[in-house]
Amino acid sequence: MSSVLNPYLSFRDNAREALEFYRSVFGGELNISTFGEFGMSDDPALADHVMHGQLTTTQGFTLMASDTPPSMPLTVGDSVSVSLSGDDLTELGGYWDKLVDGGTVTVPMEPAPWGDTFGMCVDRFGINWLVNVAGSGQGG
Structure with missing residues (x-):
């Protein structure tokens, strides 16, 4: 297996909710292990919290997360910012629409000076996202 780099996000008590949201955005298979499953906490209140979660999509995205x-x-x-890039405006625009739902647009998704379509947002969980669609803009 070749080396890979993927984001690992940390949350406080809502990693499961965030991972399920990201699965609704990107699709894919979600695997979650809790602190209780592995006896990693003496505090019963933390038993159902996410020790490790991993979302793997058919597009090849991998996103990991846990509760702190x-x-x-x-x-x-x-x-941390998570960057999505590619050349399919329909696909990436669909992800954008779902990510900004309940979040905040910090840079509107529009043609950028370098010739791509680009936008930045903070999703409803406070995670920064950058979306870049190659060659779809009108900049020059």
Whole structure:
């Protein structure tokens, strides 16, 4: 297997909800393991929280996430952006529409000066997304 790089997102108590949302956006297979399943917490309140979740899509996307226990610090969204890029405006535009639902558009999805269509948003879970569609813009 070749090396791969994929985002790993950390949440506070809502990783399962976020992963299910991302599955509704991208489709794919979602596998979730909890702290309780692996005896990784003495706190019964954390038993059903996500120790590791992985969404794998037919398009080849892999997104991983977990819940951060209360004993560990967490600042959601400040240091990570997830980038989606390709050349299919219909496909990527569909993802964009779902990601901005309940979120905030920080840069509208429109033709960019470099000739692509580009947009940035923060989804309803505080995660920053960049969407770039190659060659679909009118910039120059």
